[in-house]
Amino acid sequence: MPTTPFLNMFGRSPIRPLEAHMSKVHACVKELGPFFEAVLLQKWSEVELIQQDIMRLENEADDLKRDLRLHLPKGLFLPVSRSDLLELLAVQDRLANRAKDIAGVVLGRKMVLPDAVAPSFIDFLRRCIEASKQANTAINELDELLETGFSGSEIKVVESMITEIPRIERDTDDRQIKLRHIVFDLENSLPPVNVMFLYKIIEWTGGLADRAREIGDRLQILLAK
Amino acid sequence: MDHGIIFIISACCIGLWMTWGIGANDLANIMSTAMGSKAVSVKQAMIIAIIFEAAGAFLGGNEVSDTIRSGIIDVSQFADKPQLLIYGMLSVLLAGALWMTVTSYLGMPVSITNAIVGALVGVGAIMLGLHAIHWQTVGYIAISWISSPTIAGVTAYLLFISIRRWILGVDNPLTAAKRYVPIYLFLVGIVLAMMTTLKAVHHFHLILGVIKTAAILAGTVVVVMIVGFIAMRHVFSKVHLRRHTQFVYIEGMFSVLMAFTACAMVFAHGSNDVAIAVGPVAGVISLVEAGSAHHDGMLNGIMLFGCLGVVLGLFMYGRKVIETVGGAITTLTPSRAFAATLAAASTVVVSTSTGIPVSATQTLVGAVFGVGLARGIDALNLTVIRNIFMSWIITIPAAAGIATLFFYLLRAVLG
Numbered sequence: 001m002p003t004t005p006f007l008n009m010f011g012r013s014p015i016r017p018l019e020a021h022m023s024k025v026h027a028c029v030k031e032l033g034p035f036f037e038a039v040l041l042q043k044w045s046e047v048e049l050i051q052q053d054i055m056r057l058e059n060e061a062d063d064l065k066r067d068l069r070l071h072l073p074k075g076l077f078l079p080v081s082r083s084d085l086l087e088l089l090a091v092q093d094r095l096a097n098r099a100k101d102i103a104g105v106v107l108g109r110k111m112v113l114p115d116a117v118a119p120s121f122i123d124f125l126r127r128c129i130e131a132s133k134q135a136n137t138a139i140n141e142l143d144e145l146l147e148t149g150f151s152g153s154e155i156k157v158v159e160s161m162i163t164e165i166p167r168i169e170r171d172t173d174d175r176q177i178k179l180r181h182i183v184f185d186l187e188n189s190l191p192p193v194n195v196m197f198l199y200k201i202i203e204w205t206g207g208l209a210d211r212a213r214e215i216g217d218r219l220q221i222l223l224a225k
Numbered sequence: 226m227d228h229g230i231i232f233i234i235s236a237c238c239i240g241l242w243m244t245w246g247i248g249a250n251d252l253a254n255i256m257s258t259a260m261g262s263k264a265v266s267v268k269q270a271m272i273i274a275i276i277f278e279a280a281g282a283f284l285g286g287n288e289v290s291d292t293i294r295s296g297i298i299d300v301s302q303f304a305d306k307p308q309l310l311i312y313g314m315l316s317v318l319l320a321g322a323l324w325m326t327v328t329s330y331l332g333m334p335v336s337i338t339n340a341i342v343g344a345l346v347g348v349g350a351i352m353l354g355l356h357a358i359h360w361q362t363v364g365y366i367a368i369s370w371i372s373s374p375t376i377a378g379v380t381a382y383l384l385f386i387s388i389r390r391w392i393l394g395v396d397n398p399l400t401a402a403k404r405y406v407p408i409y410l411f412l413v414g415i416v417l418a419m420m421t422t423l424k425a426v427h428h429f430h431l432i433l434g435v436i437k438t439a440a441i442l443a444g445t446v447v448v449v450m451i452v453g454f455i456a457m458r459h460v461f462s463k464v465h466l467r468r469h470t471q472f473v474y475i476e477g478m479f480s481v482l483m484a485f486t487a488c489a490m491v492f493a494h495g496s497n498d499v500a501i502a503v504g505p506v507a508g509v510i511s512l513v514e515a516g517s518a519h520h521d522g523m524l525n526g527i528m529l530f531g532c533l534g535v536v537l538g539l540f541m542y543g544r545k546v547i548e549t550v551g552g553a554i555t556t557l558t559p560s561r562a563f564a565a566t567l568a569a570a571s572t573v574v575v576s577t578s579t580g581i582p583v584s585a586t587q588t589l590v591g592a593v594f595g596v597g598l599a600r601g602i603d604a605l606n607l608t609v610i611r612n613i614f615m616s617w618i619i620t621i622p623a624a625a626g627i628a629t630l631f632f633y634l635l636r637a638v639l640g
Contacts, residue, residue: 006586007254009613010557011604013603151600152395
């Protein structure tokens with residue numbers, strides 16, 4: 001293909017790949033819903049299938065991340081700070097990693113959630129996935145932000161999307177506290193190692209919402225002038 | 226004069242070679258903002274390129290051509306030894322064409338303006354003596370090489386900021402676009418009218434009153450606006466769309482503006498680059514014919530010849546480049562392309578009408594960077610931009626050196 005130096009002046013846009021990475025990350029997190037449904041029913045073969053799906057999505061997100069980093073050389077002139085962009089990418093990636101960790105441990109230990117815990121946990125998980133979804137929605141506005149030159153009313157639209165994330169995250173915190181209480185009450189009736197891991201999974205699941213909030217924070221920093 | 230006809234033929238051949246290169250490479254750069262923003266189809270791009278490049282060269286190229294022919298080297302000092310000046314002009318042509326060919330083969334971003342002016346100054350200063358150079362003109366040219374990308378950049382920055390503030394950044398962008406896009410259309414109409422009409426009036430030495438000239442200008446603007454509105458009519462019927470869809474239609478309106486702006490840019494390019502390539506050829510021919518470097522009538526014929534070269538280059542190779550440009554630049558939407566190109570085209574035309582040759586490509590690069598500074602473009606390669614500007618610094622001594630070499634060679638061989 002004939003190219004001219006003039007054409008080479010235009011670098012590859014990092015905006016669309018960043019959005020693609022986030023939607024891959026969210027797809028990965030979303031899989032935890034069906035994953036835990038299968039766990040509750042103790043259909044371990046299905047659990048394993050979904051866990052492999054999560055692994056695959058996480059790997060794909062990793063590939064997108066690597067590709068984006070490689071195409072973001074220092075000599076690129078961007079409308080947003082390059083380091084903010086890379087930070088955002090790193091935080092997004094940590095969200096997918098956490099989902100992968102959760103799925104891995106639950107499958108590895110063939111964890112069974114006590115009946116008293118299960119409904120609250122599913123509720124808690126759903127809310128955490130909502131946080132990730134909201135982060136994904138906000139990140140998806142990046143190309144519109146670019147179109148408007150990172151200014152004007154589009155900034156306000158995204159700001160309002162971002163402020164929704166910490167609201168969801170606080171909500172998940174409350175649910176997490178309640179969930180811990182339920183587990184605490186059951187503690188003596190369960191094998192101690194299982195209890196340890198149950199706490200771990202609750203903590204990690206809450207971590208999903210924390211990371212979604214971090215994505216919102218990073219996006220806000222990215223937009224700040 | 227000895228070898229007179231040989232000089233003319235070889236000057237024409239090298240001139241053709243050079244203009245071929247302009248059509249093959251440089252024109253594609255100029256069209257790339259329009260192509261990248263998908264404002265025009267390949268076919269439309271070719272038609273625009275041919276018509277406006279030729280119009281630019283014919284109507285607006287005289288001043289620049291004259292500067293190259295006799296404005297940099299003081300030809301009056303060589304009235305008694307035109308042979309020397311012919312060798313000089315031929316060396317300049319050879320050096321320019323050779324340097325352009327080698328660098329474009331290597332993928333180096335080189336401007337013909339830098340090459341020809343560098344070669345002229347080199348040959349003039351080293352072989353004919355420092356006194357043979359109009360240093361004031363050279364100074365103006367040097368300043369314009371820095372100022373033209375800067376001015377284009379600032380203009381593009383302001384243009385894009387205005388688009389952002391009035392259209393893209395408001396709550397209901399499509400409604401705002403319907404209100405403000407006609408203003409931008411009017412602006413493009415004015416620029417286009419000023420370029421083409423005023424240059425045509427000037428070129429054909431028509432003596433028109435202020436009122437007649439104003440009427441012609443207004444007429445051209447009205448024509449541009451009517452055509453623009455017809456092209457945009459499907460957008461005007463759209464109301465109450467989702468924000469995201471609104472942007473698609475807004476960019477659609479800007480791509481109509483971009484199509485007109487592309488005409489202006491190609492016109493500017495023709496009046497600058499073709500004129501530069503043709504300048505030394507005209508110099509040689511007038512020296513052979515009349516023994517002095519002042520001859521007016523034949524310039525049209527040589528311009529025609531130059532345009533032929535450009536069209537040949539465009540069809541043989543430039544077409545391929547233009548076809549791939551559309552897919553290569555994905556980051557330049559019509560609103561950005563419009564701001565950058567309009568700024569660059571106006572800067573180049575203002576410059577050429579004062580006879581100062583600038584680099585159309587470098588001016589356009591400056592303008593694109595201006596839009597980038599306004600956070601309009603998602604990724605610009607600073608390394609490439611630096612190379613584009615660095616290469617002009619390298620080109621000047623290189624072209625000067627090669628030209629001097631050719632001069633020695635020609636003088637040694639032909640005596």
